[in-house]
Amino acid sequence: xxxxxxxxxxxxxxxxxxxxxxxxxxxxxxxxxxxxxxxxxxxxxxxxxxxxxxxxxxxxxxxxxxxxxxxxxxxxxxxxxxxxxxxxxxxxxxxxxxxxxxxxxxxxxxxxxxxxxxxxxxxxxxxxxxxxxxxxxxxxxxxxxxxxxxxxxxxxxxxxxxxxxxxxxxxxxxxxxxxxxxxxxxxxxxxxxxxxxxxxxxxxxxxxxxxxxxxxxxxxxxxxxxxxxxxxxxxxxxxxxxxxxxxxxxxxxxxxxxxxxxxxxxxxxxxxxxxxxxxxxxxxxxxxxxxxxxxxxxxxxxxxxxxxxxxxxxxxxxxxxxxxxxxxxxxxxxxxxxxxxxxxxxxxxxxxxxxxxxxxxxxxxxxxxxxxxxxxxxxxxxxxxxxxxxxxxxxxxxxxxxxxxxxxxxxxxxxxxxxxxxxxxx
Numbered sequence: 001x002x003x004x005x006x007x008x009x010x011x012x013x014x015x016x017x018x019x020x021x022x023x024x025x026x027x028x029x030x031x032x033x034x035x036x037x038x039x040x041x042x043x044x045x046x047x048x049x050x051x052x053x054x055x056x057x058x059x060x061x062x063x064x065x066x067x068x069x070x071x072x073x074x075x076x077x078x079x080x081x082x083x084x085x086x087x088x089x090x091x092x093x094x095x096x097x098x099x100x101x102x103x104x105x106x107x108x109x110x111x112x113x114x115x116x117x118x119x120x121x122x123x124x125x126x127x128x129x130x131x132x133x134x135x136x137x138x139x140x141x142x143x144x145x146x147x148x149x150x151x152x153x154x155x156x157x158x159x160x161x162x163x164x165x166x167x168x169x170x171x172x173x174x175x176x177x178x179x180x181x182x183x184x185x186x187x188x189x190x191x192x193x194x195x196x197x198x199x200x201x202x203x204x205x206x207x208x209x210x211x212x213x214x215x216x217x218x219x220x221x222x223x224x225x226x227x228x229x230x231x232x233x234x235x236x237x238x239x240x241x242x243x244x245x246x247x248x249x250x251x252x253x254x255x256x257x258x259x260x261x262x263x264x265x266x267x268x269x270x271x272x273x274x275x276x277x278x279x280x281x282x283x284x285x286x287x288x289x290x291x292x293x294x295x296x297x298x299x300x301x302x303x304x305x306x307x308x309x310x311x312x313x314x315x316x317x318x319x320x321x322x323x324x325x326x327x328x329x330x331x332x333x334x335x336x337x338x339x340x341x342x343x344x345x346x347x348x349x350x351x352x353x354x355x356x357x358x359x360x361x362x363x364x365x366x367x368x369x370x371x372x373x374x375x376x377x378x379x380x381x382x383x384x385x386x387x388x389x390x391x392x393x394x395x396x397x398x399x400x401x402x403x404x405x406x407x408x409x410x411x412x413x414x415x416x417x418x419x420x421x422x423x424x425x426x
Contacts (some may be wrong), residue, residue, distance in 0.1 A: 026126055026127050026128045027058070027122065027125045027126055027127055029116045029117050029122060030089070030116040030119050030121065030159075030163065031116035031163075032116075035054060035056060035073070035075060035089070036075065036087070036088075036089060036163055037087075038053050038054075038075065038077075038087045040053060044077060044085040044086075044087070045085045047077045047085070049077055049078055049079055049085075049178075049179045049182065049219075050076060050078070050178070050179040050181075050182025050186065050219070051076060051077045051186070052075070052076050052183050052186050052187055053074075053075045053076060053077060053087060054074070054075040055072055055073065055075070055187065056073050057070045057071070057072055057073075058070070058071055058072075058073055058091075058124075058125040058126070059071075059125070059126060060091075060093060060124060060125075061123065061124060061125065061126040061127075061142075062124070062142035062143075062145060062146055063138055063139035063140075063141075063142030063143060064123075064128070064135055064138050064139060064142070065142070066126055069093075069096055071091050071092060071093045071094075071124065071125075072091070072092045072187060073089055073090070073091050073092075073121055073125065074089065074090050074092065074183045074184070074187055075087055075088075075089050076088065076089070076090065076179055076180065076182075076183035077179065078162070078175050078176050078179035078180075079171075079172070079175040079179070079218075080162065080164075080166070080172050080175070080263070081166060081169045081170075081171050081172040082264065082265070086162050086163070086172075087162075087163060088158065088159045088160065088161075088162045088163055088176050088179075088180075089119070089121040089158070089159050090121070090156050090157060090158035090159070090180040090183055090184060091120060091121050091124045091125070091156065091157045091158075092154065092155075092156045092184050092187060092188070093124075093145065093149060093154070093155045093156070093157070094149075094154050095149040095150070095152055095154070096149075098150070098152050099152050100152055101152040101153055101400070102154075102190065102194060102195075103152075103153045103154065103194070103195045103196070103197070103400045104153065104154050104155075104156060104181065104184060104185070104188075104194060104195070104197070105148045105154070105155050105196075105197050105198075105199060105396060106155075106156050106157075106158065106177060106180060106181055106184075106196065106197070106198045107141075107144070107145055107148065107155055107156070107157050107199055107200070107204075108157075108158070108160060108177060108198060108199065108200030108203075108204035108205070108207040108208050108211075109141055109157060109200075109203075109204055110137070110141075110200070110201050110203045110205075110231075110385075111123075111137075111159075111161075111204075111287065112167055112202070112255075112287065112288035112289060113161060113165050113167060113288070114167055114255050114258060114259060114283055114284055114286050114287070114288065115165070115284075115285035115286055115287060116165070116285075117285075117287070118134070118286075118287035119159045119161075119165075120157045120158070120159055121157075121159050123138050124157060134287045134289050134290055136289075137287075137289050140389075144389055144392075145157070147393060148199075148393070151393065151397060153396075153400075154184070154188065156180055156181065156184040158176055158177055158179075158180030158207075160172075160174075160176035160180065161173060161259075162176055164262045164263075165259065165262065166259055166260070166262045166263035167203065167255065167256070167258075167259030167260075167262075167288070168206060168233065168236065168256055168260055168324070169259060169260060169262075169324075170206055170323075170324045170326070171210060171214065171323075171329075172263050173203075173206050173207035173210055174207060174210025174211040174212075174214045174218075175211075175214065175218065176207065177198065177208065177210075177211040178211050178214060178215055178218055178222065179219075181196050181222055182219060182222070192221040192222060192223060193223055194223060195223055195225045195399075195400050196222055196223055196224050196225065197224070197225055197226045197227070197228070197399055197400065198211060198212070198224065198227045198228070198229075199227075199228040199229075199392045199396065200228070200229055200230075201229070201230045201385050201389065202230070202231040202233070202351070202352075202381065202385070203233075203288075204229075205229035205230055205231055205232040206233050208227050208228070209227070209229050209232060209326050209333075209360075210326070210329070211224075211227070212224070212227045212334075212337065213326070213327070213329040213331070213332065213333055214329055215333070215334070215335075216331045216332075216333075216334055217329075217330060217331055224334070225335055225336075225399040225402075226335050226336050226338070226395060226396055226398075226399030226400075226405075227335050227336070227337050227338070228337075228338045228388075228392040228395050228396060229337065229338070229339055229340075230339070230340035230384065230388035230389075231340070231341060231342070231349060231351065231352055231381055231384060231385060232326070232339060232341060232352060232356075232360070233324075233326075233351075233352055234326045234327075234352070234353070234357055234359070234360045234418055235324075235325050235326070235353070235356045235418045236256075236260075236321050236324045236325075237312055237321040237322075237421055238353050238356055238416070238418070239351065239352060239353065239356075240253065240256070240300060240311070240321075242351075242352075242353055243350075243351060244299050244300055245298070245299050246297075246350070247293065247296045247297060248292050248293040248296070249292065249350055249351050249381075250295065250296075250297065250298040250299065251291045251292055251293055251294045251295045251296075251298055252288055252291065252292070252351075253298060253303065254276065254279040254280045254282070254283045255280075255283040255284075255286065255288050257280065257300075257303070258280050258283065258284060260320055260324070264320055266316065266320070268280060270305075271304055271305060271314070272303060272304065272305065273302065273303060273304055273305050275303070276302065276303030276304060276305075279295065279298075279303065280303075312421050313424045313425075314424070315423075315424050318421050318423065318424060321421060322420040322421055325418055325420060326360050326418075327360050327363050327364070327418065328420075332364060332367040332368075332369055333364060333369050334369070335399075336369075336370040336371070336372075336399060336405040336407070337361075337364065337369060337370070337371045338371075338372050338374075338391070338392070338395045339357060339360070339361050339371060339372070339373045339374070340373075340374045340375075340376065340384065340387070340388040340391070341354045341357040341358075341374075341375055341376070341384065342354070342375070342376045342379035342380055342381055342383060342384025342387075343375050343376065343377055343378070343379070344378055344379055344380040344383075349376075349379065349380050349381040349384050350380045350381050351381040352381065353416060354375055354415075355415040355416035356415065356418055357373070358373060358412060358413055358414075358415030358416070359414060359415030359417065359418045360415075360418060361373040361409075361412050361415075362412050362413060362414050362415055363418075365407070365409035365412055370407040370409070371407050371408070371409055371412065372405075372406070372407055372408050373408060373412050374388075374391075376388070
């Protein structure tokens with residue numbers, strides 16, 4: 001995979017690797033691990049977001065390989081898509097060599113999980129991957145985390161989808177990311193002046209962008225100095241239409257619908273065709289990287305009963321898809337943004353529309369946000385990741401150093417309309 005090729009020369013041995021798995025075997029999956037459940041006597045709704053509820057030490061695994069290094073896992077209080085109090089876990093990793101810098105990088109994994117075995121906290125604690133695609137992802141992300149550690153930064157990696165694995169739910173992912181930072185700062189006993197940066201690609205970019213939008217109102221004391229986000233899912237309805245019928249990427253649609261349904265506590269049963277119900281059930285415990293191409297040419301019309309096949313005129317789905325449009329939260333990001341996206345076919349990277357990302361960058365610029373937007377020509381979603389990820393280190397390094405940020409807002413075009421879907425007329 002190109003990501004490994006480009007990152008490998010940049011890695012420093014910040015974490016000593018071992019080629020053998022731990023003698024005790026893989027940990028219990030989060031859905032069977034009591035650590036992931038809050039059992040305190042104080043009602044969760046009375047506990048401030050970002051509060052550490054439990055903590056434990058685990059042996060760190062990176063890229064599916066065990067290490068002798070301890071990491072700390074924190075169960076913390078956060079907020080769900082509908083504003084309800086929830087919990088999730090972040091994994092805090094400190095460098096073991098070189099000078100430690102009092103900076104925090106929140107790495108937002110593209111774990112895209114519908115099953116508990118996909119959680120970063122599970123794989124970082126030595127949980128085994130279920131297939132070669134997920135193993136390859138773990139290797140790539142492990143090298144990137146190692147790279148950040150080699151720069152002397154503390155890395156925190158939250159399970160931002162929450163314990164219900166609400167994949168692609170924007171606000172829930174953003175809240176989970178922000179509260180993961182607050183929990184990490186509490187564990188480290190550092191103040192809100194600590195410089196923090198976020199980095200995420202694809203599903204991780206969903207969390208990164210929503211965190212940047214929600215932070216001014218939800219977590220205004222955090223000192224976020226920069227956000228790197230690539231392969232950004234700006235407008236879910238546009239993405240659905242873009243991948244509809246695709247030979248490879250259309251296979252994500254059943255899981256995409258399920259992740260959103262979990263976030264909104266929506267029962268999909270009344271809307272799904274028999275075939276749709278079969279595919280949603282098949283993907284309900286999968287890591288999405290493992291399903292690409294499983295159903296070539298799938299359309300969302302095949303997933304729905306006849307009366308619901310015009311998905312973007314069904315009131316409940318219109319409301320949910322509109323609620324996911326980036327740039328729709330009150331206010332706007334305050335930290336500098338590095339936004340990247342591939343464009344392999346003149347429209348997008350095969351998953352995300354490049355003109356939607358450009359439109360969001362253009363909107364942010366006109367709100368006074370400093371943005372560097374980069375489109376990777378002739379690069380699909382995977383290749384663009386390999387081009388984007390190595391650029392995040394220098395971007396974050398300069399933000400931590402307080403160097404001037406040169407945006408390119410003057411050259412960013414208006415892109416595509418990212419207006420909400422019109423309300424149904426019936």
